[in-house]
Amino acid sequence: MSSMEMEKKVGDFQEQGNNNAYDSYSVAELEYSENGIIDVNREHAGSSFFAYFNVVCVVAGTGTLGLPYALRMGGWIGLLILFLSWTMSMYTGIILIRCLYANGKQRLLSYKEIATACFGAIGGWITFFFSAWITLGAPILYMVLSGENLNTLCKGTAGEIGHVKWSIVASAIVAIPFILVKSMKEVAWMSALGALATAVVVIIVLVIACQDLQHLPPAVHRAVIWDKFPIALSTISFSFGGNAVYPHVEASMKKPKQWPRAVAGGLSTCAALYFLSAVPGYYVYGENVLSPVYSSISDGVPKIVAIVVMTIHVMTATPILVTSFALDVEEMLNVTVERFGKVKEFLIRATIRILIMVFVAVIGAVVPYFGDLMSLIGSFANCGLIFIFPVVFYLKLTGIRNKPIYELAWCFLVVLLGLVGLIFGTIDSIRILIEDFKQ
Numbered sequence: 042m043s044s045m046e047m048e049k050k051v052g053d054f055q056e057q058g059n060n061n062a063y064d065s066y067s068v069a070e071l072e073y074s075e076n077g078i079i080d081v082n083r084e085h086a087g088s089s090f091f092a093y094f095n096v097v098c099v100v101a102g103t104g105t106l107g108l109p110y111a112l113r114m115g116g117w118i119g120l121l122i123l124f125l126s127w128t129m130s131m132y133t134g135i136i137l138i139r140c141l142y143a144n145g146k147q148r149l150l151s152y153k154e155i156a157t158a159c160f161g162a163i164g165g166w167i168t169f170f171f172s173a174w175i176t177l178g179a180p181i182l183y184m185v186l187s188g189e190n191l192n193t194l195c196k197g198t199a200g201e202i203g204h205v206k207w208s209i210v211a212s213a214i215v216a217i218p219f220i221l222v223k224s225m226k227e228v229a230w231m232s233a234l235g236a237l238a239t240a241v242v243v244i245i246v247l248v249i250a251c252q253d254l255q256h257l258p259p260a261v262h263r264a265v266i267w268d269k270f271p272i273a274l275s276t277i278s279f280s281f282g283g284n285a286v287y288p289h290v291e292a293s294m295k296k297p298k299q300w301p302r303a304v305a306g307g308l309s310t311c312a313a314l315y316f317l318s319a320v321p322g323y324y325v326y327g328e329n330v331l332s333p334v335y336s337s338i339s340d341g342v343p344k345i346v347a348i349v350v351m352t353i354h355v356m357t358a359t360p361i362l363v364t365s366f367a368l369d370v371e372e373m374l375n376v377t378v379e380r381f382g383k384v385k386e387f388l389i390r391a392t393i394r395i396l397i398m399v400f401v402a403v404i405g406a407v408v409p410y411f412g413d414l415m416s417l418i419g420s421f422a423n424c425g426l427i428f429i430f431p432v433v434f435y436l437k438l439t440g441i442r443n444k445p446i447y448e449l450a451w452c453f454l455v456v457l458l459g460l461v462g463l464i465f466g467t468i469d470s471i472r473i474l475i476e477d478f479k480q
Contacts, residue, residue: 045414087412089299091294095361096306097235097236100166100281104280107276116264118265129179135301140434143438171285176363179358179359183356189204215360219367220398228361238353281312284426340351370397371390417471423464429456
């Protein structure tokens with residue numbers, strides 16, 4: 042089959058299988074067109090540098106501080122898994138955005154629309170569920186972590202009001218920029234602050250770990266710990282999970298052709314932070330390393346600063362994630378200025394976003410074992426969104442026969458890593474949940 046026939050087949054498939062896929066486009070979005078493809082309106086879009094910061098802030102997350110513990114569970118071989126996850130996530134981050142333009146006519150708006158174009162409404166809603174679980178579940182955990190950190194910092198003072206009340210306060214603080222901003226471009230300054238915060242914490246951990254190395258006894262290390270390796274594999278392989286927000290991040294770019302550079306640069310920065318945190322953390326503390334790693338360093342001002350800065354990070358990463366979810370909901374409900382006018386559109390959008398933040402705050406405060414439940418469904422969601430879905434959608438939309446054998450082999454390895462992470466991550470999460478309910 043020639044490439045021209047392949048493209049025609051893809052176009053026919055898109056037209057027949059998803060006639061309603063583009064109903065949510067507004068007039069403004071249809072006004073912008075480049076190279077014959079109807080694109081989103083990028084008139085007020087931001088630079089690739091802002092997209093880079095969005096990627097770093099969302100992906101780096103608290104995983105930066107949990108990887109030394111993952112090496113403790115699996116041994117030094119975890120660094121190989123970390124390298125594979127980094128390279129594979131760069132590949133899937135690039136091909137996922139290619140899927141948005143696969144029909145050659147109109148840019149799709151979201152991860153859900155890509156799935157709908159491939160497998161109909163059922164595929165779209167399954168993908169939306171997984172994506173929503175990440176873009177809402179992670180902020181819930183972030184608010185819980187913020188509440189715990191703020192309560193710890195206020196220990197022994199009148200500010201020690203309990204981590205639940207502090208998590209509600211943190212949710213209220215995060216809600217302000219979330220309600221006021223409209224797109225990913227407008228939260229980019231928070232992304233830059235969050236990325237800087239992550240780097241500061243990594244530097245603090247690196248410096249203090251080097252100081253602790255001088256007076257701590259030699260740590261115990263192992264190359265491979267086979268009985269705990271599956272847990273480490275699932276933890277490490279999901280440390281580059283940002284695919285759920287990538288379509289909206291790319292839509293905020295003035296020059297979308299620079300997306301491969303932005304996502305590769307962002308994920309490479311995350312990989313560097315991961316290695317700078319994981320290697321010295323495991324090397325210095327060995328089998329005694331804790332998660333987050335700053336719990337392992339000596340008490341004092343640096344540890345307090347690390348807690349403060351990490352709290353800043355999770356509170357700046359949260360608006361990016363919930364904004365991605367809100368944009369999906371607003372697109373499905375067709376909440377646009379053209380339809381409602383500026384004032385009414387803002388009021389509807391603000392109401393939706395207030396309800397989202399109320400949901401985040403309430404679930405974090407009242408649902409027992411939410412973190413472990415998040416791990417269970419997160420195993421499914423992350424493995425699908427990061428590794429499996431992008432490859433399957435890409436091959437479905439662009440064809441298989443027109444790919445070189447080495448790319449197909451790479452696609453197979455990517456999906457394999459996702460499946461292995463899914464299986465072991467699910468088994469481990471179920472075991473932990475069972476232990477929770479027994480207690």
